[in-house]
Amino acid sequence: MSGLTHFDDQGAAHMVDVSDKAATDRMAVAEGRVIMSPETLALVMQGTAKKGDVLGVARLAGIMGAKKTADLIPLCHPLPVTKVALDLTLDATLPGVVVRATVKTSGQTGVEMEALTAVSVACLTVYDMLKAAEKGMQITGIRLLLKEGGKSGSWSAK
Amino acid sequence: MSGLTHFDDQGAAHMVDVSDKAATDRMAVAEGRVIMSPETLALVMQGTAKKGDVLGVARLAGIMGAKKTADLIPLCHPLPVTKVALDLTLDATLPGVVVRATVKTSGQTGVEMEALTAVSVACLTVYDMLKAAEKGMQITGIRLLLKEGGKSGSWSAK
Amino acid sequence: MSGLTHFDDQGAAHMVDVSDKAATDRMAVAEGRVIMSPETLALVMQGTAKKGDVLGVARLAGIMGAKKTADLIPLCHPLPVTKVALDLTLDATLPGVVVRATVKTSGQTGVEMEALTAVSVACLTVYDMLKAAEKGMQITGIRLLLKEGGKSGSWSAK
Amino acid sequence: MSGLTHFDDQGAAHMVDVSDKAATDRMAVAEGRVIMSPETLALVMQGTAKKGDVLGVARLAGIMGAKKTADLIPLCHPLPVTKVALDLTLDATLPGVVVRATVKTSGQTGVEMEALTAVSVACLTVYDMLKAAEKGMQITGIRLLLKEGGKSGSWSAK
Amino acid sequence: MSGLTHFDDQGAAHMVDVSDKAATDRMAVAEGRVIMSPETLALVMQGTAKKGDVLGVARLAGIMGAKKTADLIPLCHPLPVTKVALDLTLDATLPGVVVRATVKTSGQTGVEMEALTAVSVACLTVYDMLKAAEKGMQITGIRLLLKEGGKSGSWSAK
Amino acid sequence: MSGLTHFDDQGAAHMVDVSDKAATDRMAVAEGRVIMSPETLALVMQGTAKKGDVLGVARLAGIMGAKKTADLIPLCHPLPVTKVALDLTLDATLPGVVVRATVKTSGQTGVEMEALTAVSVACLTVYDMLKAAEKGMQITGIRLLLKEGGKSGSWSAK
Numbered sequence: 001m002s003g004l005t006h007f008d009d010q011g012a013a014h015m016v017d018v019s020d021k022a023a024t025d026r027m028a029v030a031e032g033r034v035i036m037s038p039e040t041l042a043l044v045m046q047g048t049a050k051k052g053d054v055l056g057v058a059r060l061a062g063i064m065g066a067k068k069t070a071d072l073i074p075l076c077h078p079l080p081v082t083k084v085a086l087d088l089t090l091d092a093t094l095p096g097v098v099v100r101a102t103v104k105t106s107g108q109t110g111v112e113m114e115a116l117t118a119v120s121v122a123c124l125t126v127y128d129m130l131k132a133a134e135k136g137m138q139i140t141g142i143r144l145l146l147k148e149g150g151k152s153g154s155w156s157a158k
Numbered sequence: 159m160s161g162l163t164h165f166d167d168q169g170a171a172h173m174v175d176v177s178d179k180a181a182t183d184r185m186a187v188a189e190g191r192v193i194m195s196p197e198t199l200a201l202v203m204q205g206t207a208k209k210g211d212v213l214g215v216a217r218l219a220g221i222m223g224a225k226k227t228a229d230l231i232p233l234c235h236p237l238p239v240t241k242v243a244l245d246l247t248l249d250a251t252l253p254g255v256v257v258r259a260t261v262k263t264s265g266q267t268g269v270e271m272e273a274l275t276a277v278s279v280a281c282l283t284v285y286d287m288l289k290a291a292e293k294g295m296q297i298t299g300i301r302l303l304l305k306e307g308g309k310s311g312s313w314s315a316k
Numbered sequence: 317m318s319g320l321t322h323f324d325d326q327g328a329a330h331m332v333d334v335s336d337k338a339a340t341d342r343m344a345v346a347e348g349r350v351i352m353s354p355e356t357l358a359l360v361m362q363g364t365a366k367k368g369d370v371l372g373v374a375r376l377a378g379i380m381g382a383k384k385t386a387d388l389i390p391l392c393h394p395l396p397v398t399k400v401a402l403d404l405t406l407d408a409t410l411p412g413v414v415v416r417a418t419v420k421t422s423g424q425t426g427v428e429m430e431a432l433t434a435v436s437v438a439c440l441t442v443y444d445m446l447k448a449a450e451k452g453m454q455i456t457g458i459r460l461l462l463k464e465g466g467k468s469g470s471w472s473a474k
Numbered sequence: 475m476s477g478l479t480h481f482d483d484q485g486a487a488h489m490v491d492v493s494d495k496a497a498t499d500r501m502a503v504a505e506g507r508v509i510m511s512p513e514t515l516a517l518v519m520q521g522t523a524k525k526g527d528v529l530g531v532a533r534l535a536g537i538m539g540a541k542k543t544a545d546l547i548p549l550c551h552p553l554p555v556t557k558v559a560l561d562l563t564l565d566a567t568l569p570g571v572v573v574r575a576t577v578k579t580s581g582q583t584g585v586e587m588e589a590l591t592a593v594s595v596a597c598l599t600v601y602d603m604l605k606a607a608e609k610g611m612q613i614t615g616i617r618l619l620l621k622e623g624g625k626s627g628s629w630s631a632k
Numbered sequence: 633m634s635g636l637t638h639f640d641d642q643g644a645a646h647m648v649d650v651s652d653k654a655a656t657d658r659m660a661v662a663e664g665r666v667i668m669s670p671e672t673l674a675l676v677m678q679g680t681a682k683k684g685d686v687l688g689v690a691r692l693a694g695i696m697g698a699k700k701t702a703d704l705i706p707l708c709h710p711l712p713v714t715k716v717a718l719d720l721t722l723d724a725t726l727p728g729v730v731v732r733a734t735v736k737t738s739g740q741t742g743v744e745m746e747a748l749t750a751v752s753v754a755c756l757t758v759y760d761m762l763k764a765a766e767k768g769m770q771i772t773g774i775r776l777l778l779k780e781g782g783k784s785g786s787w788s789a790k
Numbered sequence: 791m792s793g794l795t796h797f798d799d800q801g802a803a804h805m806v807d808v809s810d811k812a813a814t815d816r817m818a819v820a821e822g823r824v825i826m827s828p829e830t831l832a833l834v835m836q837g838t839a840k841k842g843d844v845l846g847v848a849r850l851a852g853i854m855g856a857k858k859t860a861d862l863i864p865l866c867h868p869l870p871v872t873k874v875a876l877d878l879t880l881d882a883t884l885p886g887v888v889v890r891a892t893v894k895t896s897g898q899t900g901v902e903m904e905a906l907t908a909v910s911v912a913c914l915t916v917y918d919m920l921k922a923a924e925k926g927m928q929i930t931g932i933r934l935l936l937k938e939g940g941k942s943g944s945w946s947a948k
Contacts, residue, residue: 004201004212005290008559011205013215013530015537017557019499019578025809032297043162047169054162056685056803057171060692060864061232063805067860067868068230070541072279073286074219074534078541078554080868082898083807085798104809108556112293113286120278120297121230128231128271132163135270135313139190139278139300144293155293166717171688173695175715177657177736183335211530214329218390218534221331225386225394228699232692236699236712238394240424241333243324262335266714320517320528321606327521329531341651348613359478363485369846370478372645373487376706376850377548379647383702383710388542388595389602390535396710398740399649401640420651428609429602436594436613437546444547444587448479451586451618451629455594458613471609482875487846489853491873493815493894544857548850552857552870582872636833636844637922643837645847664929675794679801686794689803693864704858704911705918706851744925745918752910752929753862760863760903764795767902767934767945771822771910774929787925
């Protein structure tokens with residue numbers, strides 16, 4: 001079953017054996033966005049300028065979420081991340097919030113899932129904090145931007 | 159600061175006091191999708207028909223993810239869900255996988271975040287299981303479809 | 317598919333909807349045992365009498381394990397237990413340790429899995445603490461002894 | 475107190491100091507079984523053939539359970555597993571389900587507890603999914619089959 | 633053994649049976665402080681005024697910590713909190729940070745441990761964020777200020 | 791912003807990048823105390839001598855708490871501890887309990903937070919087990935005593 005390493009020959013799910021892979025420096029960057037009305041975005045802007053820091057809470061949630069990746073994604077290997085940073089910016093043209101996460105480790109598997117999980121949890125937290133104002137927001141465009149390290153080498157989104 | 163109940167008068171984040179709200183039956187339905195190439199979708203289809211059940215693993219991850227919502231979303235109230243169901247379908251026109259989650263509880267707050275978290279974790283798991291075949295997949299369109307119960311009553315996406 | 321409530325009509329796993337069930341008082345008692353050599357059992361006895369309390373550590377692990385049941389068993393409903401007690405006794409005729417757990421709650425589902433999980437974690441902890449002395453121990457006879465409350469009423473092992 | 479490394483000289487429980495041990499490749503295989511009636515086993519067989527995959531759910535629960543070992547067993551060292559695989563087979567002569575788990579890591583302590591925990595959680599999940607059909611099932615014969623790596627070298631069950 | 637309800641007649645630790653207690657509204661307020669040098673306190677003040685919000689991060693950590701209480705304290709009953717709020721203030725006369733937590737629930741046991749855990753985790757987080765500047769800080773004066781609800785009624789610190 | 795490494799140039803909280811730091815042996819010792827009335831201390835003493843082992847339960851809670859540090863402290867790096875030991879002693883002159891924790895790892899960051907978290911959770915557990923006898927106890931003097939390893943070298947409290 002080409003390409004689907006998370007299944008063995010009988011099709012049973014397993015956590016892939018990475019014990020023979022070298023521990024190398026790994027990095028991944030992922031992105032996502034929360035689309036909202038201009039009125040809701042204005043609420044976020046007010047909070048950032050003055051009080052009620054939606055982005056600060058979401059940033060922290062994303063960092064802590066990255067550490068829970070192996071707990072959430074069944075076949076993910078646990079690995080000790082060495083850096084997690086989230087960048088949240090307001091974008092009036094969406095309108096909405098753009099979330100970008102960078103994760104590093106030195107290990108036998110990559111940190112793509114950690115970066116994507118950090119982005120997802122930060123987006124969910126933005127939604128949670130603003131849902132009293134607008135229930136119709138959408139979380140969208142969650143994707144890997146960049147991956148470095150490991151046998152398969154670098155990859156970046158087109 | 160109208161609309162942002164997760165902050166107090168000074169703008170400090172807090173978990174909203176719901177102790178005076180009545181415990182009523184609550185329900186929420188959320189949706190999301192993972193967009194992939196036709197070739198990757200074909201891999202999922204083979205697995206469903208024969209072996210290597212991507213959708214089965216993602217469904218379970220979503221159910222377990224719903225139970226971790228209050229652990230992931232900082233200001234979310236913990237509540238004992240009474241039902242979690244995920245529906246994952248293949249859609250050749252996307253092409254990709256559509257994830258829909260239904261969550262119920264009887265409590266003092268709603269289960270919108272539980273439904274959205276279930277969808278997000280299921281989508282991340284689909285990505286994880288297929289990323290060896292295609293790193294450029296996107297998770298998109300995560301949104302609330304329906305909400306019932308509570309003082310604010312029913313709401314459905316347009 | 318008679319009897320297997322954890323699957324829907326299409327055979328997809330789900331967390332059963334218990335939102336229409338009444339919250340009643342529930343109780344469950346489960347049992348298990350760790351079989352070991354007389355020499356290993358003697359080590360446990362020494363510790364109980366004097367120092368190095370294997371049973372005390374295992375008892376606590378079982379209590380804490382009961383609280384993690386919904387985190388471990390995918391389709392288990394989370395519920396707030398109102399009592400967890402573990403009884404660990406030495407049995408020279410096995411020879412080994414007998415573990416018995418009693419769990420209570422007031423809720424919409426039973427606590428059989430909480431009692432069985434408490435027993436399992438306590439048995440695993442006994443093994444962990446004694447494995448330097450004997451790797452060949454066996455954990456055996458984990459079973460439900462008694463169940464009370466709920467629509468299906470009482471049940472006891474023959 | 476010979477053999478009980480989890481206690482210090484005063485008999486106080488502690489997490490053993492392994493900081494001077496070399497990080498070597500480690501592997502462990504454990505086994506367990508769930509004994510049930512032929513009628514219940516038939517339900518599992520139907521599900522495997524057609525729908526309602528009890529074994530698939532239990533396999534995933536076991537994999538995720540292995541990652542929670544240090545959280546469940548008080549004095550267990552946390553370590554990043556590099557492989558977890560579960561093999562669940564139906565055995566009409568028991569009658570019941572046989573669970574076998576293989577875990578690997580490269581670290582300063584072994585993965586016996588991870589393999590035994592994976593087996594236990596998988597067995598508990600089998601019980602949970604079938605308990606509506608039969609409450610009297612027993613989980614039995616949980617034991618270590620094989621252990622490789624580390625200063626004490628290999629060990630296998632007789 | 634008067635007063636120590638967490639042990640049974642044989643002195644074995646257990647989670648107290650509260651199944652016969654009424655579910656009533658409960659509230660607890662706890663307090664603690666982190667003592668530091670005036671120079672370190674000045675760093676916190678700068679961050680609050682401008683950027684690098686130490687108190688904001690600690691507040692969130694405390695709120696999330698309250699939700700983990702039953703996971704941390706072995707014999708604590710799990711219960712769904714309905715409000716968690718943390719108040720962190722700078723006190724130049726200490727010099728240091730004063731942390732106060734208020735927690736509510738409607739349940740069969742009180743939330744004293746939730747309030748004390750919230751304070752402890754917030755204080756630890758303050759320490760973590762400032763330890764690069766001063767390792768000699770002390771966390772001190774963690775105590776219950778107020779408790780309301782339950783059979784034993786109200787209690788307040790002298 | 792000198793000294794506050796947990797914020798980037800814009801003042802946004804992040805998990806510091808330690809990927810370029812060498813993995814070295816690290817050790818930290820922390821301390822704390824629970825102050826109580828002589829009558830309450832007498833209850834602890836009785837338990838230690840005979841039954842109802844408050845210190846044993848708190849010791850285990852502290853060990854398990856050390857393993858949850860990265861889960862509790864938002865910007866803490868996860869790392870696999872290689873030793874956790876807690877020493878709890880009764881001090882009639884306080885009167886109260888003195889808790890001391892020693893933690894080791896081989897890694898890219900220190901274990902100060904693990905040692906402080908172990909002490910905090912053990913103190914909270916002592917409070918929990920004795921609160922039925924005395925609600926006015928105080929947890930105090932939580933501080934780092936010693937730190938070894940890493941680029942910044944050794945540090946000890948004056």
